[in-house]
Amino acid sequence: MIQLAERFLSLRSEDLCILKAIEAGMRRREWVPLEEISAISGIPASKAEYYLRLLSGRKLVSYTKVPYEGYQIEFAAYDLLALHDLVRRGFVASLGDRLGVGKESVVYEALNDIPLVIKFHREGRTSFSRVRRVREYLRDRPKVPWIYAAGLAARTEFEVMERLYPYVAVPKPVARSRHAVVMERVPGxxxxxxxxxxxxxxxxxxxxxxxxxxxxxxxxxxxxxxxxxxxxxxxxxxxxxxxxxxxxxxxxxxxxxxxxxxxxxxxxxxxxxxxxxxxxxxxxxxxx
Ligand SMILES: Nc1ncnc2c1ncn2[C@@H]1O[C@H](COP(=O)(O)OP(=O)(O)O)[C@@H](O)[C@H]1O
Ligand SMILES: [Mg+2]
Incomplete structure:
Protein backbone atom coordinates (compact mmCIF):
# COMPACT_ATOMS: atom_id res chain seq x y z
CA MET A 1 0.00 0.00 0.00
CA ILE A 2 1.60 3.22 -1.11
CA GLN A 3 0.90 5.94 1.40
CA LEU A 4 -0.33 9.38 0.59
CA ALA A 5 2.74 11.24 1.87
CA GLU A 6 5.07 9.12 -0.22
CA ARG A 7 3.04 9.79 -3.32
CA PHE A 8 2.84 13.47 -2.48
CA LEU A 9 6.62 13.78 -2.18
CA SER A 10 7.24 12.03 -5.47
CA LEU A 11 5.01 14.41 -7.42
CA ARG A 12 6.81 16.60 -9.92
CA SER A 13 5.47 19.93 -11.09
CA GLU A 14 4.77 18.39 -14.51
CA ASP A 15 2.72 15.65 -12.84
CA LEU A 16 0.63 18.24 -11.04
CA CYS A 17 0.21 20.23 -14.20
CA ILE A 18 -1.03 17.18 -16.10
CA LEU A 19 -3.34 16.02 -13.31
CA LYS A 20 -4.88 19.48 -13.07
CA ALA A 21 -5.37 19.56 -16.83
CA ILE A 22 -7.19 16.21 -16.75
CA GLU A 23 -9.28 17.40 -13.81
CA ALA A 24 -10.26 20.52 -15.75
CA GLY A 25 -11.05 18.46 -18.86
CA MET A 26 -13.21 16.09 -16.82
CA ARG A 27 -15.64 18.93 -16.10
CA ARG A 28 -16.77 18.66 -19.68
CA ARG A 29 -16.22 15.06 -20.62
CA GLU A 30 -15.72 11.69 -19.08
CA TRP A 31 -12.39 10.90 -20.73
CA VAL A 32 -9.91 13.61 -21.67
CA PRO A 33 -7.97 13.15 -24.91
CA LEU A 34 -4.22 13.69 -25.06
CA GLU A 35 -4.51 16.78 -27.29
CA GLU A 36 -6.76 18.45 -24.77
CA ILE A 37 -4.44 17.63 -21.86
CA SER A 38 -1.61 19.06 -23.89
CA ALA A 39 -3.58 22.20 -24.77
CA ILE A 40 -4.70 22.88 -21.19
CA SER A 41 -1.34 22.13 -19.58
CA GLY A 42 0.82 23.72 -22.25
CA ILE A 43 2.98 20.59 -22.27
CA PRO A 44 3.70 19.25 -25.81
CA ALA A 45 1.74 16.08 -26.59
CA SER A 46 4.74 13.76 -26.87
CA LYS A 47 6.08 14.88 -23.50
CA ALA A 48 2.62 14.76 -21.95
CA GLU A 49 2.20 11.22 -23.18
CA TYR A 50 5.44 10.22 -21.47
CA TYR A 51 4.28 11.66 -18.12
CA LEU A 52 0.86 10.12 -18.57
CA ARG A 53 2.43 6.69 -18.96
CA LEU A 54 4.32 7.12 -15.71
CA LEU A 55 1.23 8.45 -13.92
CA SER A 56 -0.81 5.52 -15.09
CA GLY A 57 1.90 3.12 -13.89
CA ARG A 58 1.53 4.75 -10.49
CA LYS A 59 -2.25 4.23 -10.63
CA LEU A 60 -2.91 7.95 -10.61
CA VAL A 61 -4.58 8.08 -13.99
CA SER A 62 -6.54 5.57 -16.00
CA TYR A 63 -6.63 5.26 -19.74
CA THR A 64 -9.24 3.99 -22.15
CA LYS A 65 -9.50 3.32 -25.87
CA VAL A 66 -13.28 3.22 -26.06
CA PRO A 67 -15.46 5.08 -26.89
CA TYR A 68 -12.46 7.27 -27.74
CA GLU A 69 -8.89 7.51 -26.45
CA GLY A 70 -8.70 9.47 -23.25
CA TYR A 71 -7.55 9.74 -19.69
CA GLN A 72 -9.16 10.13 -16.27
CA ILE A 73 -7.64 10.85 -12.90
CA GLU A 74 -8.10 8.25 -10.16
CA PHE A 75 -9.27 8.97 -6.61
CA ALA A 76 -5.65 8.78 -5.46
CA ALA A 77 -4.74 11.62 -7.79
CA TYR A 78 -7.73 13.64 -6.68
CA ASP A 79 -6.44 13.19 -3.11
CA LEU A 80 -3.07 14.57 -4.16
CA LEU A 81 -4.59 17.60 -5.88
CA ALA A 82 -6.63 18.39 -2.78
CA LEU A 83 -3.69 17.87 -0.44
CA HIS A 84 -1.46 20.03 -2.59
CA ASP A 85 -4.01 22.83 -2.54
CA LEU A 86 -4.46 22.58 1.25
CA VAL A 87 -0.70 22.73 1.83
CA ARG A 88 -0.26 25.64 -0.60
CA ARG A 89 -3.05 27.60 1.13
CA GLY A 90 -1.38 27.05 4.49
CA PHE A 91 -4.05 24.90 6.15
CA VAL A 92 -1.93 21.77 6.47
CA ALA A 93 1.73 21.78 7.51
CA SER A 94 2.39 18.08 7.94
CA LEU A 95 0.72 14.80 7.27
CA GLY A 96 0.53 11.87 9.67
CA ASP A 97 -0.71 8.30 9.65
CA ARG A 98 -3.91 7.04 8.20
CA LEU A 99 -6.44 7.00 11.01
CA GLY A 100 -8.82 4.71 9.26
CA VAL A 101 -10.80 3.80 6.25
CA GLY A 102 -14.43 4.45 6.99
CA LYS A 103 -17.55 3.53 5.11
CA GLU A 104 -17.18 6.34 2.68
CA SER A 105 -13.94 8.05 3.46
CA VAL A 106 -10.24 7.77 4.12
CA VAL A 107 -9.06 9.80 7.11
CA TYR A 108 -5.49 10.97 7.79
CA GLU A 109 -3.94 12.69 10.76
CA ALA A 110 -2.39 16.04 9.96
CA LEU A 111 -0.97 19.01 11.78
CA ASN A 112 -0.87 22.76 11.57
CA ASP A 113 -1.06 24.93 14.68
CA ILE A 114 -3.54 22.37 16.08
CA PRO A 115 -3.93 18.61 15.56
CA LEU A 116 -6.07 17.99 12.46
CA VAL A 117 -7.57 15.29 10.37
CA ILE A 118 -8.05 15.34 6.61
CA LYS A 119 -11.10 13.42 5.54
CA PHE A 120 -11.01 12.41 1.86
CA HIS A 121 -14.52 11.59 0.77
CA ARG A 122 -15.07 8.45 -1.27
CA GLU A 123 -18.76 8.72 -2.09
CA GLY A 124 -19.69 7.73 -5.57
CA ARG A 125 -17.20 4.89 -5.79
CA THR A 126 -19.25 2.78 -3.43
CA SER A 127 -22.80 4.03 -3.50
CA PHE A 128 -24.67 5.63 -6.30
CA SER A 129 -27.84 6.30 -4.37
CA ARG A 130 -26.40 9.54 -3.06
CA VAL A 131 -25.33 10.46 -6.56
CA ARG A 132 -28.89 10.09 -7.71
CA ARG A 133 -30.18 12.08 -4.79
CA VAL A 134 -27.98 15.05 -5.48
CA ARG A 135 -28.33 15.03 -9.24
CA GLU A 136 -30.66 18.00 -9.32
CA TYR A 137 -28.21 20.17 -7.43
CA LEU A 138 -25.64 20.77 -10.08
CA ARG A 139 -26.62 21.89 -13.50
CA ASP A 140 -23.00 22.20 -14.51
CA ARG A 141 -21.87 19.06 -12.74
CA PRO A 142 -18.71 17.24 -13.72
CA LYS A 143 -19.28 14.41 -16.15
CA VAL A 144 -17.71 11.77 -13.92
CA PRO A 145 -20.08 10.72 -11.12
CA TRP A 146 -17.58 10.17 -8.33
CA ILE A 147 -15.95 13.55 -8.79
CA TYR A 148 -19.13 15.42 -8.08
CA ALA A 149 -20.52 12.93 -5.56
CA ALA A 150 -17.41 13.09 -3.38
CA GLY A 151 -16.99 16.83 -3.88
CA LEU A 152 -20.58 17.52 -3.00
CA ALA A 153 -20.43 15.33 0.10
CA ALA A 154 -17.36 17.26 1.27
CA ARG A 155 -19.04 20.58 0.58
CA THR A 156 -22.17 19.59 2.49
CA GLU A 157 -20.16 18.28 5.41
CA PHE A 158 -18.02 21.42 5.61
CA GLU A 159 -20.95 23.81 5.30
CA VAL A 160 -22.97 21.98 7.92
CA MET A 161 -20.05 21.95 10.34
CA GLU A 162 -19.48 25.67 9.79
CA ARG A 163 -23.11 26.28 10.58
CA LEU A 164 -23.05 24.18 13.76
CA TYR A 165 -19.63 25.03 15.17
CA PRO A 166 -19.16 26.09 17.99
CA TYR A 167 -22.79 25.83 19.14
CA VAL A 168 -22.99 22.07 18.66
CA ALA A 169 -20.25 19.63 19.67
CA VAL A 170 -18.72 19.02 16.24
CA PRO A 171 -15.01 19.18 15.30
CA LYS A 172 -13.89 22.68 14.37
CA PRO A 173 -14.03 22.91 10.56
CA VAL A 174 -10.82 24.30 9.08
CA ALA A 175 -10.85 24.12 5.29
CA ARG A 176 -12.10 22.25 2.26
CA SER A 177 -10.59 21.46 -1.10
CA ARG A 178 -12.44 19.36 -3.65
CA HIS A 179 -13.52 16.18 -1.82
CA ALA A 180 -11.27 16.78 1.21
CA VAL A 181 -12.36 18.32 4.51
CA VAL A 182 -9.82 19.48 7.07
CA MET A 183 -11.03 19.64 10.64
CA GLU A 184 -9.75 19.63 14.18
CA ARG A 185 -8.69 16.20 15.43
CA VAL A 186 -10.87 15.31 18.39
CA PRO A 187 -9.11 13.50 21.23
CA GLY A 188 -10.93 10.40 22.41
N1 LIG B 1 -12.35 15.02 13.67
C1 LIG B 1 -11.91 13.79 13.92
N2 LIG B 1 -11.09 13.55 14.98
C2 LIG B 1 -10.64 12.30 15.22
N3 LIG B 1 -10.95 11.22 14.48
C3 LIG B 1 -11.78 11.37 13.44
C4 LIG B 1 -12.30 12.66 13.10
N4 LIG B 1 -13.09 12.53 12.02
C5 LIG B 1 -13.05 11.23 11.67
N5 LIG B 1 -12.27 10.52 12.52
C6 LIG B 1 -11.98 9.06 12.45
O1 LIG B 1 -12.19 8.60 11.12
C7 LIG B 1 -13.25 7.64 11.05
C8 LIG B 1 -14.12 7.87 9.83
O2 LIG B 1 -14.68 9.17 9.85
P1 LIG B 1 -16.21 9.46 9.55
O3 LIG B 1 -16.37 10.95 9.51
O4 LIG B 1 -17.09 8.72 10.48
O5 LIG B 1 -16.38 8.95 8.03
P2 LIG B 1 -17.13 7.66 7.37
O6 LIG B 1 -18.18 8.25 6.49
O7 LIG B 1 -16.07 7.02 6.57
O8 LIG B 1 -17.70 6.83 8.47
C9 LIG B 1 -14.01 7.82 12.36
O9 LIG B 1 -14.59 6.62 12.78
C10 LIG B 1 -12.93 8.27 13.33
O10 LIG B 1 -12.22 7.16 13.84
MG1 LIG C 1 -18.68 7.42 10.17
Whole structure:
Protein backbone atom coordinates (compact mmCIF):
# COMPACT_ATOMS: atom_id res chain seq x y z
CA MET A 1 0.00 0.00 0.00
CA ILE A 2 1.60 3.22 -1.11
CA GLN A 3 0.90 5.94 1.40
CA LEU A 4 -0.33 9.38 0.59
CA ALA A 5 2.74 11.24 1.87
CA GLU A 6 5.07 9.12 -0.22
CA ARG A 7 3.04 9.79 -3.32
CA PHE A 8 2.84 13.47 -2.48
CA LEU A 9 6.62 13.78 -2.18
CA SER A 10 7.24 12.03 -5.47
CA LEU A 11 5.01 14.41 -7.42
CA ARG A 12 6.81 16.60 -9.92
CA SER A 13 5.47 19.93 -11.09
CA GLU A 14 4.77 18.39 -14.51
CA ASP A 15 2.72 15.65 -12.84
CA LEU A 16 0.63 18.24 -11.04
CA CYS A 17 0.21 20.23 -14.20
CA ILE A 18 -1.03 17.18 -16.10
CA LEU A 19 -3.34 16.02 -13.31
CA LYS A 20 -4.88 19.48 -13.07
CA ALA A 21 -5.37 19.56 -16.83
CA ILE A 22 -7.19 16.21 -16.75
CA GLU A 23 -9.28 17.40 -13.81
CA ALA A 24 -10.26 20.52 -15.75
CA GLY A 25 -11.05 18.46 -18.86
CA MET A 26 -13.21 16.09 -16.82
CA ARG A 27 -15.64 18.93 -16.10
CA ARG A 28 -16.77 18.66 -19.68
CA ARG A 29 -16.22 15.06 -20.62
CA GLU A 30 -15.72 11.69 -19.08
CA TRP A 31 -12.39 10.90 -20.73
CA VAL A 32 -9.91 13.61 -21.67
CA PRO A 33 -7.97 13.15 -24.91
CA LEU A 34 -4.22 13.69 -25.06
CA GLU A 35 -4.51 16.78 -27.29
CA GLU A 36 -6.76 18.45 -24.77
CA ILE A 37 -4.44 17.63 -21.86
CA SER A 38 -1.61 19.06 -23.89
CA ALA A 39 -3.58 22.20 -24.77
CA ILE A 40 -4.70 22.88 -21.19
CA SER A 41 -1.34 22.13 -19.58
CA GLY A 42 0.82 23.72 -22.25
CA ILE A 43 2.98 20.59 -22.27
CA PRO A 44 3.70 19.25 -25.81
CA ALA A 45 1.74 16.08 -26.59
CA SER A 46 4.74 13.76 -26.87
CA LYS A 47 6.08 14.88 -23.50
CA ALA A 48 2.62 14.76 -21.95
CA GLU A 49 2.20 11.22 -23.18
CA TYR A 50 5.44 10.22 -21.47
CA TYR A 51 4.28 11.66 -18.12
CA LEU A 52 0.86 10.12 -18.57
CA ARG A 53 2.43 6.69 -18.96
CA LEU A 54 4.32 7.12 -15.71
CA LEU A 55 1.23 8.45 -13.92
CA SER A 56 -0.81 5.52 -15.09
CA GLY A 57 1.90 3.12 -13.89
CA ARG A 58 1.53 4.75 -10.49
CA LYS A 59 -2.25 4.23 -10.63
CA LEU A 60 -2.91 7.95 -10.61
CA VAL A 61 -4.58 8.08 -13.99
CA SER A 62 -6.54 5.57 -16.00
CA TYR A 63 -6.63 5.26 -19.74
CA THR A 64 -9.24 3.99 -22.15
CA LYS A 65 -9.50 3.32 -25.87
CA VAL A 66 -13.28 3.22 -26.06
CA PRO A 67 -15.46 5.08 -26.89
CA TYR A 68 -12.46 7.27 -27.74
CA GLU A 69 -8.89 7.51 -26.45
CA GLY A 70 -8.70 9.47 -23.25
CA TYR A 71 -7.55 9.74 -19.69
CA GLN A 72 -9.16 10.13 -16.27
CA ILE A 73 -7.64 10.85 -12.90
CA GLU A 74 -8.10 8.25 -10.16
CA PHE A 75 -9.27 8.97 -6.61
CA ALA A 76 -5.65 8.78 -5.46
CA ALA A 77 -4.74 11.62 -7.79
CA TYR A 78 -7.73 13.64 -6.68
CA ASP A 79 -6.44 13.19 -3.11
CA LEU A 80 -3.07 14.57 -4.16
CA LEU A 81 -4.59 17.60 -5.88
CA ALA A 82 -6.63 18.39 -2.78
CA LEU A 83 -3.69 17.87 -0.44
CA HIS A 84 -1.46 20.03 -2.59
CA ASP A 85 -4.01 22.83 -2.54
CA LEU A 86 -4.46 22.58 1.25
CA VAL A 87 -0.70 22.73 1.83
CA ARG A 88 -0.26 25.64 -0.60
CA ARG A 89 -3.05 27.60 1.13
CA GLY A 90 -1.38 27.05 4.49
CA PHE A 91 -4.05 24.90 6.15
CA VAL A 92 -1.93 21.77 6.47
CA ALA A 93 1.73 21.78 7.51
CA SER A 94 2.39 18.08 7.94
CA LEU A 95 0.72 14.80 7.27
CA GLY A 96 0.53 11.87 9.67
CA ASP A 97 -0.71 8.30 9.65
CA ARG A 98 -3.91 7.04 8.20
CA LEU A 99 -6.44 7.00 11.01
CA GLY A 100 -8.82 4.71 9.26
CA VAL A 101 -10.80 3.80 6.25
CA GLY A 102 -14.43 4.45 6.99
CA LYS A 103 -17.55 3.53 5.11
CA GLU A 104 -17.18 6.34 2.68
CA SER A 105 -13.94 8.05 3.46
CA VAL A 106 -10.24 7.77 4.12
CA VAL A 107 -9.06 9.80 7.11
CA TYR A 108 -5.49 10.97 7.79
CA GLU A 109 -3.94 12.69 10.76
CA ALA A 110 -2.39 16.04 9.96
CA LEU A 111 -0.97 19.01 11.78
CA ASN A 112 -0.87 22.76 11.57
CA ASP A 113 -1.06 24.93 14.68
CA ILE A 114 -3.54 22.37 16.08
CA PRO A 115 -3.93 18.61 15.56
CA LEU A 116 -6.07 17.99 12.46
CA VAL A 117 -7.57 15.29 10.37
CA ILE A 118 -8.05 15.34 6.61
CA LYS A 119 -11.10 13.42 5.54
CA PHE A 120 -11.01 12.41 1.86
CA HIS A 121 -14.52 11.59 0.77
CA ARG A 122 -15.07 8.45 -1.27
CA GLU A 123 -18.76 8.72 -2.09
CA GLY A 124 -19.69 7.73 -5.57
CA ARG A 125 -17.20 4.89 -5.79
CA THR A 126 -19.25 2.78 -3.43
CA SER A 127 -22.80 4.03 -3.50
CA PHE A 128 -24.67 5.63 -6.30
CA SER A 129 -27.84 6.30 -4.37
CA ARG A 130 -26.40 9.54 -3.06
CA VAL A 131 -25.33 10.46 -6.56
CA ARG A 132 -28.89 10.09 -7.71
CA ARG A 133 -30.18 12.08 -4.79
CA VAL A 134 -27.98 15.05 -5.48
CA ARG A 135 -28.33 15.03 -9.24
CA GLU A 136 -30.66 18.00 -9.32
CA TYR A 137 -28.21 20.17 -7.43
CA LEU A 138 -25.64 20.77 -10.08
CA ARG A 139 -26.62 21.89 -13.50
CA ASP A 140 -23.00 22.20 -14.51
CA ARG A 141 -21.87 19.06 -12.74
CA PRO A 142 -18.71 17.24 -13.72
CA LYS A 143 -19.28 14.41 -16.15
CA VAL A 144 -17.71 11.77 -13.92
CA PRO A 145 -20.08 10.72 -11.12
CA TRP A 146 -17.58 10.17 -8.33
CA ILE A 147 -15.95 13.55 -8.79
CA TYR A 148 -19.13 15.42 -8.08
CA ALA A 149 -20.52 12.93 -5.56
CA ALA A 150 -17.41 13.09 -3.38
CA GLY A 151 -16.99 16.83 -3.88
CA LEU A 152 -20.58 17.52 -3.00
CA ALA A 153 -20.43 15.33 0.10
CA ALA A 154 -17.36 17.26 1.27
CA ARG A 155 -19.04 20.58 0.58
CA THR A 156 -22.17 19.59 2.49
CA GLU A 157 -20.16 18.28 5.41
CA PHE A 158 -18.02 21.42 5.61
CA GLU A 159 -20.95 23.81 5.30
CA VAL A 160 -22.97 21.98 7.92
CA MET A 161 -20.05 21.95 10.34
CA GLU A 162 -19.48 25.67 9.79
CA ARG A 163 -23.11 26.28 10.58
CA LEU A 164 -23.05 24.18 13.76
CA TYR A 165 -19.63 25.03 15.17
CA PRO A 166 -19.16 26.09 17.99
CA TYR A 167 -22.79 25.83 19.14
CA VAL A 168 -22.99 22.07 18.66
CA ALA A 169 -20.25 19.63 19.67
CA VAL A 170 -18.72 19.02 16.24
CA PRO A 171 -15.01 19.18 15.30
CA LYS A 172 -13.89 22.68 14.37
CA PRO A 173 -14.03 22.91 10.56
CA VAL A 174 -10.82 24.30 9.08
CA ALA A 175 -10.85 24.12 5.29
CA ARG A 176 -12.10 22.25 2.26
CA SER A 177 -10.59 21.46 -1.10
CA ARG A 178 -12.44 19.36 -3.65
CA HIS A 179 -13.52 16.18 -1.82
CA ALA A 180 -11.27 16.78 1.21
CA VAL A 181 -12.36 18.32 4.51
CA VAL A 182 -9.82 19.48 7.07
CA MET A 183 -11.03 19.64 10.64
CA GLU A 184 -9.75 19.63 14.18
CA ARG A 185 -8.69 16.20 15.43
CA VAL A 186 -10.87 15.31 18.39
CA PRO A 187 -9.11 13.50 21.23
CA GLY A 188 -10.93 10.40 22.41
CA UNK A 189 -12.25 7.12 21.06
CA UNK A 190 -15.33 6.02 19.20
CA UNK A 191 -18.34 5.38 21.42
CA UNK A 192 -18.28 1.74 20.31
CA UNK A 193 -14.72 1.28 21.52
CA UNK A 194 -15.12 2.27 25.14
CA UNK A 195 -16.88 1.14 28.27
CA UNK A 196 -18.50 4.20 29.78
CA UNK A 197 -18.43 4.70 33.58
CA UNK A 198 -21.38 6.99 33.46
CA UNK A 199 -23.40 6.07 30.36
CA UNK A 200 -26.47 8.11 31.35
CA UNK A 201 -24.38 11.27 31.37
CA UNK A 202 -23.01 10.64 27.86
CA UNK A 203 -26.39 9.62 26.50
CA UNK A 204 -27.89 12.85 27.76
CA UNK A 205 -25.04 14.82 26.25
CA UNK A 206 -25.62 13.21 22.84
CA UNK A 207 -29.37 13.88 23.00
CA UNK A 208 -28.71 17.48 24.01
CA UNK A 209 -26.46 17.98 20.98
CA UNK A 210 -29.06 16.42 18.66
CA UNK A 211 -31.53 18.91 20.04
CA UNK A 212 -29.19 21.89 19.56
CA UNK A 213 -28.47 20.89 15.97
CA UNK A 214 -32.20 20.50 15.37
CA UNK A 215 -32.85 23.96 16.75
CA UNK A 216 -30.29 25.28 14.26
CA UNK A 217 -32.26 23.49 11.55
CA UNK A 218 -29.95 20.51 11.04
CA UNK A 219 -30.56 16.76 11.27
CA UNK A 220 -27.49 14.52 11.09
CA UNK A 221 -29.29 11.68 9.26
CA UNK A 222 -26.47 9.15 9.64
CA UNK A 223 -26.11 9.17 13.40
CA UNK A 224 -25.11 6.02 15.24
CA UNK A 225 -22.65 4.84 17.87
CA UNK A 226 -20.00 4.86 15.10
CA UNK A 227 -20.22 8.61 14.62
CA UNK A 228 -19.73 9.75 18.19
CA UNK A 229 -16.28 10.34 19.68
CA UNK A 230 -16.02 10.18 23.46
CA UNK A 231 -13.37 11.99 25.48
CA UNK A 232 -14.06 14.23 28.46
CA UNK A 233 -17.18 15.11 26.54
CA UNK A 234 -18.80 13.84 23.34
CA UNK A 235 -18.33 15.06 19.75
CA UNK A 236 -20.55 14.14 16.83
CA UNK A 237 -18.71 13.52 13.54
CA UNK A 238 -19.52 12.52 9.95
CA UNK A 239 -22.03 15.10 8.70
CA UNK A 240 -22.12 14.80 4.87
CA UNK A 241 -25.62 13.32 4.85
CA UNK A 242 -27.11 16.02 7.03
CA UNK A 243 -30.41 17.53 5.93
CA UNK A 244 -32.37 20.61 6.86
CA UNK A 245 -35.41 20.55 9.12
CA UNK A 246 -37.49 21.36 6.05
CA UNK A 247 -36.38 18.20 4.21
CA UNK A 248 -39.28 15.97 3.14
CA UNK A 249 -38.01 13.08 5.28
CA UNK A 250 -36.82 15.25 8.16
CA UNK A 251 -39.05 13.64 10.79
CA UNK A 252 -38.15 10.13 9.77
CA UNK A 253 -34.43 10.87 9.69
CA UNK A 254 -34.47 12.53 13.10
CA UNK A 255 -36.39 9.59 14.48
CA UNK A 256 -33.87 7.15 13.08
CA UNK A 257 -30.91 9.12 14.51
CA UNK A 258 -32.45 9.15 17.96
CA UNK A 259 -33.53 5.55 17.78
CA UNK A 260 -30.03 4.37 16.75
CA UNK A 261 -28.53 6.04 19.79
CA UNK A 262 -31.23 4.85 22.19
CA UNK A 263 -30.95 1.29 20.91
CA UNK A 264 -27.22 1.28 21.44
CA UNK A 265 -27.48 2.48 25.04
CA UNK A 266 -30.25 0.01 25.71
CA UNK A 267 -28.32 -2.91 24.28
CA UNK A 268 -25.00 -2.11 25.88
CA UNK A 269 -25.91 -0.28 29.10
CA UNK A 270 -29.50 -1.35 29.74
CA UNK A 271 -30.70 2.24 29.75
CA UNK A 272 -34.27 2.14 28.49
CA UNK A 273 -35.76 5.48 27.51
CA UNK A 274 -39.00 6.04 25.66
CA UNK A 275 -38.18 7.13 22.08
CA UNK A 276 -41.45 9.01 21.65
CA UNK A 277 -40.85 11.06 24.76
CA UNK A 278 -37.26 11.80 23.84
CA UNK A 279 -38.32 12.94 20.37
CA UNK A 280 -40.89 15.26 21.88
CA UNK A 281 -38.30 16.85 24.15
CA UNK A 282 -35.98 17.30 21.19
CA UNK A 283 -38.64 18.93 19.07
CA UNK A 284 -40.20 21.16 21.72
CA UNK A 285 -38.83 24.69 21.63
CA UNK A 286 -38.33 25.37 25.31
CA UNK A 287 -35.73 28.07 24.81
CA UNK A 288 -32.91 25.97 26.17
N1 LIG B 1 -12.35 15.02 13.67
C1 LIG B 1 -11.91 13.79 13.92
N2 LIG B 1 -11.09 13.55 14.98
C2 LIG B 1 -10.64 12.30 15.22
N3 LIG B 1 -10.95 11.22 14.48
C3 LIG B 1 -11.78 11.37 13.44
C4 LIG B 1 -12.30 12.66 13.10
N4 LIG B 1 -13.09 12.53 12.02
C5 LIG B 1 -13.05 11.23 11.67
N5 LIG B 1 -12.27 10.52 12.52
C6 LIG B 1 -11.98 9.06 12.45
O1 LIG B 1 -12.19 8.60 11.12
C7 LIG B 1 -13.25 7.64 11.05
C8 LIG B 1 -14.12 7.87 9.83
O2 LIG B 1 -14.68 9.17 9.85
P1 LIG B 1 -16.21 9.46 9.55
O3 LIG B 1 -16.37 10.95 9.51
O4 LIG B 1 -17.09 8.72 10.48
O5 LIG B 1 -16.38 8.95 8.03
P2 LIG B 1 -17.13 7.66 7.37
O6 LIG B 1 -18.18 8.25 6.49
O7 LIG B 1 -16.07 7.02 6.57
O8 LIG B 1 -17.70 6.83 8.47
C9 LIG B 1 -14.01 7.82 12.36
O9 LIG B 1 -14.59 6.62 12.78
C10 LIG B 1 -12.93 8.27 13.33
O10 LIG B 1 -12.22 7.16 13.84
MG1 LIG C 1 -18.68 7.42 10.17
Missing amino acids: VLLTKTDLDDPAFYLNRILAEIKKAYRLGVIHADLSEYNVIVGDDITIIDWPQAVGRDHENAEELLERDVSNILKYFKRRYKIDLNPGEILRTIKVDDGE
